[in-house]
Amino acid sequence: MGIFKRLFGLFYKRRTKVKILAVGLDNSGKTTLLKKLRPKKADLSTVPTVGYEFESFSKNGVAFDCVDMSGQSKYRNLWEHYFTDTDGVIFVVDATDKLRFVVVREELETMLSHQEFSRRKIPLLFFANKMDLHDAVTPNELLATLQLDDLAHPWRIFASNALRGEGLEEGVGWLVDAIAEHKTTAK
Amino acid sequence: MISVGSGATAPDPLPPLEEAIAKERDDAASPAAAGGGGGERSGTQDYQQRKSGPWLHAWHDPVAGMVCFSQHMCVADLHGDGDHRLVLVDRKKRIRIYRGTSIQWEQRLLEPPVAVQCFYHDTATPPIPTLVVAAGHQLFIYRHLQPYMKFALPPLPIDEREKDTWNRLEGLPEGEGVEEAFNQLMKLREAGVQLSRRSMDLLAVDDVAQRAKTAEEHKGVPLVQLPAISCMETLRQNIDQPTGVSVVVVAAEAFSHKGIIFILNPHVDKILRKVELDGTPAFVHCLGLYDVEYRLTVATRDGTVHTIKNGALLGSAVELETPCCGLVRLDKFIFVGCMDSVIHVYHFKGKKSHSIHLPCPLTTLTGLSLPRLRVQRALLVTLNDGQVRLYGNNGKDLLHSFSLLNDDIVTGALFGQYGREEGALVLSCKSGAILVKILSRTSTLEPARSGSSLSDGEEATGGPVPAEQDVPLNIPKKTRLYVEQMDRERQSAVHMHRTFQRDLCRLRLKTARAYVSNLVDMGQSPTSVPSTSGAGEAHLSLTADVIGLTGPHFDVQLRIHNAGSHALSNVCVMCVSSPPGLYALTPAMAPLPLLLPQHTSVHTIRAQEQPPEGGGAPTGAGQVRCFVVRMAVEGRGHQAARPLTTVYVQMPISEGG
Incomplete structure (x- = not known):
């Protein structure tokens, strides 16, 4: 197996391919965000994701394999099954849902306590989503509330508006760079 | 597939974390203007722990200014958007709706409210619930946050x-x-x-x-007696779903010590059923479906728990010793909190199961029920010392407990879906504060084993039961012999007891006789034996050793052995120095203990050589003469000493003088 893997690895070396996991609480905008990220324009009206969905697209010469996880509490235990072969994680936070920031923090901790996260330094991209709404908190406040300072992983937070695609490009651009950097240093 | 990144972990290749953070802050500051709104939140976090047992601390507003009882609170998806709002009413005639952490809507009420409920009156999509506020004898109905109608309970018939x-x-x-x-x-x-x-x-x-x-x-005013609503609940009509259409159950005080339960139709304009009962209802709990089968559990102020089944009052009622201050039903059990700090647990058919004893009086009692929990039901009890306790396993296990600060007391508690979080606990406090806690997804609500979790710094009095309690004692099996013996004991207990007592008496008598005969023998022996031979019948041997080398201190050790067959009493030893005054003897005379036959008693006398009078040189070795003497009472009453045996001890020459 190892030989085949290495062969394939050589073969695909030129193309950048990243596997990304999109997580976050329900109604935070993961599905909308991924739909908006796709170059092909799609209908942005969504229904709550059940279980998970796969999204594959290529953008700026990078092939994305995204797993859009459901954020409902009954499906959150599925997240960990996809940690093993993910290159980066997009954590979408609803910046208006102040009541559940503590739940976000809790889920983040649960995720980081998984052995895959302690083994690898998987880059984490946070989106403070729904910036268009008037009661949204700023990314600054969000990172203070979520205590992101003490994360051992490379991370960054971006303000985003998934409906209009604001902030998505910068965030994903950083994530791709971070993944590439992680790969080169890991080798 | 390329499997990248898996395999060996590399040493940290990233820039130092501090740098990343500093950079991050600069970046994050640019996209949106930094506001001060988040400060309030982080401030409350230091003061209430973020995570404590199964609870996550979501939100705390110390100055909400609403003091609500449990009846004054409800949560509902008021706009059909999946975001559940919190509806609060208080005695200051206010109704307030919270959305997340902010007030969405507030209005004045006409009368001080008693209870508030939300229910669905029809099956429209999206389902929009009706909000009903009970006050006095009236029900105020709101739809889409607009006053919609009011329903007054009919006046009661007067004699x-x-x-x-x-x-x-x-x-x-x-x-x-x-x-x-x-x-x-x-x-x-x-x-x-x-x-x-x-x-x-x-x-x-x-x-x-x-x-x-x-x-x-009162002249000119028509004579009417209006019922006063004391509590209100909703009961699903025919579908047991969260959005199922419900009927409204209103319990009211009729005349003094009389109560009426009204069941109103979903549109709240018609009375479907009326049940009268003794005592003013204080708490009502509904179970079942109105069209199929339902049970209402009603606790009255005079401490009786009635059950109404399908509109008929059942004859059996639970009589409580003290008035009820909380009623919760979980599964098949009714939990009745009483004013004497005890929660009684009954099977819903009326059979008592057990009681939970609390350290101080309780203020509210709430049931927690979530399908996703492994232990699906838990009981939340708030005490009047500020504690909030969580009980599982039908109240038998204390799962967790935390305390409010600053002597605050919970006045109302509500568990349900708030916002998008289905396991939210809303607490209203005496100080007017509102506290929202969220049940952690990963919590299983299982009792903490001794020495584990409960160590999160918060006060956890009571604690879980120690593990030793579950370890069975090592009781040996019942053998056949044991069982036969048990049977025999059971059948002839009296006889056995008497036999035992008789034998015990005999034993005592025998002992006493032996003792007396011993004493008598001793007393008689000297008289029966002629005392000519010095020691008489008393065969005593006396040996002496001198301990000490150079003086002037010596110890004379006497060994007195009774070789006879009788014990000797009243014996003493006397020592005399020869020449007189050469040795100071302590004690010069000492009583000896009872000299038992064939037994050696050891007695030590200290001999101190005295310097001769006039300061001359020591006169040399002397003697210590020891007599063992028997004190005997003669016929005329005076004591006479008879020497039994004598020993002369030659003392060594003292060099120390």
Whole structure:
């Protein structure tokens, strides 16, 4: 197996391919965000994701394999099954849902306590989503509330508006760079 | 597939974390203007722990200014958007709706509210619930946050004789006929007629002039007795779903110590059923479906728990020792919190299961029920010392406990879906604060094993049961012999006891006899034996050793062995120095203990050589003469000493002098 893997690895070396996991609480905008990220324009009206969905697209010469996880509490235990072969994680936070920031923090901790996260330094991209709404908190406040300072992983937070695609490009651009950097240093 | 990144972990290749953070902050500051809104939140976080046991601390507003009882709170998806709002009413005649952490809507109420409920009146999509606020004898109904209609409970029938009395009084001028009416009402009351509040008021006035005044005040006002709503619940009509259409169950106080339960249709304009019962209802709990089968559990203020099944009051009722202050039903059990700090647990058919004893009186009792929990039901009890306790396993295990700060007390508690979080606990406090806690997804609500979790710094009195309690004692098996013995004991217990007592008496008698004979023998021996031979029958041997090399201190050790067959008493040893004064002997005379036959007793005498008088040189070695003497009482009453044996001890020459 190892030989085949290495062969394939050589073969695909030129193309950048990243596997990304999109997580976050329900109604935070993961599905909308991924739909908006796709170059092909799609209908942005969504229904709550059940279980998970796969999204594959290529953008700026990078092939994305995204797993859009459901954020409902009954499906959150599925997240960990996809940690093993993910290159980066997009954590979408609803910046208006102040009541559940503590739940976000809790889920983040649960995720980081998984052995895959302690083994690898998987880059984490946070989106403070729904910036268009008037009661949204700023990314600054969000990172203070979520205590992101003490994360051992490379991370960054971006303000985003998934409906209009604001902030998505910068965030994903950083994530791709971070993944590439992680790969080169890991080798 | 390329499997990248898996395999060996590399040493940290990233820039130092601090740098990343600093950079991050600069970046994050640019996209949106930094506001001060988040400060309030982080401030409350230091003061209430973020995570404590199964609870995540979501939100705390210390200055909400609403003091609500559990009946004054409800959560509902008021706009059909999946975001559940919190509806609060308080005694200051306010209704307030919270959305997340902010107030969405607030209005004044016409009367002080008693209870608030949300329910679905029809099956529209998206389902929009109806909000109903009970106050006095009226129900105020809101739809889409607009006052929609009001429903008044019908006045209660008043006894004709009472009506006549008041009607007669109506026609008379002021002050006339009041005494007559008073006596008539008194008679009616004694006859057991349920009088209206007005009549009760009049009967309560002692002063005659005051009575006339009271009667005058009521002239021109029609005599009606209105029920006073004391609690309100909703009961699903035919579908047991969260959005199922519900009927409204209203419990009201009718006359004094009488109660009526009204069941109103989903549109709240018709009374479907009316049940009367003894005692004022204080708490109601509904179970089942109105169209299929339902049970209402009603706790009254006088401490009785009634059950109404399908509209009929069941004959069996639970009589409590103290008034009830909380009623919760979980699964098949009814939890009744009483004023004596005890929660009694009954099976819903009335059989008592067990009791939970609390350290201090409870303020609220709430049931937690979530399908996703492994232990699906838990009981939340708040105490009047600020503790919030969580019990599982039908109240048998204390799962977790935390305390409010600053002597705050929880006045109302509600568990349900708030916002998008289905396991949210809303607490309203005496200080007007609102506290929202969220049940952690990963918590299983299982009792903490001893020494584990509960160590999160918060006060956890009571604690879980120690593990030793579950370890069974090592009780040996019942053998056949044991069982036979048990049977025998059971059958002839009296006989066995008597036998034992008789034998015990015999044993005591025998012991006493032996003792006496021993004493008697001892006393007789010297008289029976001629005392010519010095030691007589007492075969004593006396040996002496001198311990000490150079002096002037010596120890003379006497070994006295009784070689005879009888014990000797009243024996003492006497020592004399020879020449006199050469040795100071301590003790010169000492009583000896009872000398048992064939037993050696050791006695030590200290001999100190005295310097000769006049300061000359020591005179050399002397003797210590020891006599073992028996003290005997002679016939005429005076004591006489008979020497038994004697020893002369040659002392060594002292060199120390």
